[in-house]
Amino acid sequence: MEEGLFETLVTSGLSARLDQLAADLKASMQSVDKADQPEVLARHLRDALMRAIASKRTDTERVQLVNDVLDLLDPAEDPVAEPPSQxxxxxxxxxxxxxxxxxxxxxxxxxxxxxxxxxxxxxxxxxxxxxxxxxxxxxxxxxxxxxxxxxxxxxxxxxxxxxxxxxxxxxxxxxxxxxxxxxxxxxxxxxxxxxxxxxxxx
Structure with a gap:
């Protein structure tokens, strides 16, 4: 990581990385306001979900992954129809x-x-x-x-x-x-x- 400004959610992996850089770089952190937590946490989840969906090769696999996540969040969520359309x-x-x-x-x-x-x-x-x-x-x-x-x-x-x-x-x-x-x-x-x-x- 290079010197600069960030708005990166702290994960266990990032925390370990910052410990390794402590001798050269000083890390400043700030708690996420409760009102902003849904957006900040959802943005992190979105990035991870996009990577996971992109790793799937077929429409069926991608839709199934999304529906599995929706079911985990709330079984009442409306599942995505296959093939994906808008x-x-x-x-x-x-x-x-x-x-x-x-x-x-x-x-x-x-x-x-x-x-x-x-x-x-x-x-x-x-x-x-x-x-x-x-x-x-x-x-x-x-x-x-x-x-x-x-x-x-x-x-x-x-x-x-x-x-x-x-x-x-x-x-x-x-x-x-x-x-x-x-x-x-x-x-x-x-x-x-x-x-x-x-x-x-x-």
Whole structure:
């Protein structure tokens, strides 16, 4: 182990390793707060479980391992079906008066949090934003430094969002369009930003 900062759960093996390094490195430890223990312990278990699952070669072996762990934790847990699959969409079919959800999907996995900066190796911010709006069940809109191309870019998606009666909320007082910031925003663009529906303004 090298000198540096860590947030590593102390195990018996790590404790023995630190004893061996005591002559050269001083180890600082801190108790895990009770409120943080479920996340910290679960993260350690997750890493161990991922290694164990990856070591299995067949779908059957992997599913059986997961179900064995679930049964150990709580026999009432719902077992994983074989072969492993994921539900990816529930949508209403298009019909008179019904705006169907678009057949698109963000490239960023739904459980992941992402900060997109338009870097070359990242998904396009514009395409991700449009896909997120098209498939969301609620949108909180926060606009700063509003330029004309900003609200114009996801305009069709926002229109379909409201057609699907999906909640659209924001920080606009009384449902008013955001005020343009002098030297930063364009009044025309600020007026173009969709207004939250009545009763949905925080």
């Amino acid at each position: 539900l990816t969409r529930l949508s209403r079919p298009a019909a008179p008066g019904v705006v169907a959800m678009a057949d698109v999907r963000p490239r960023t996995p739904l459980p992941d949090a992402a900060l997109l900066t338009n870097s070359p190796w990242e998904p396009s911010l514009g395409s991700e934003l449009r896909a997120e709006i098209e498939t969301s069940d609620g949108v909180d809109l926060l606009c700063a430094f509003v330029k004309w191309h900003g609200p114009r870019m996801p305009e069709p998606q926002l229109a379909r969002l409201q057609g699907r009666t999906v909640p659209l909320s924001g920080d606009h007082n009384q449902g008013e369009a955001p005020r343009a910031l002098p030297g930063r925003s364009r009044h025309r663009a600020a007026e173009h930003v969709p207004r939250p529906r009545s009763g949905e303004v925080p």
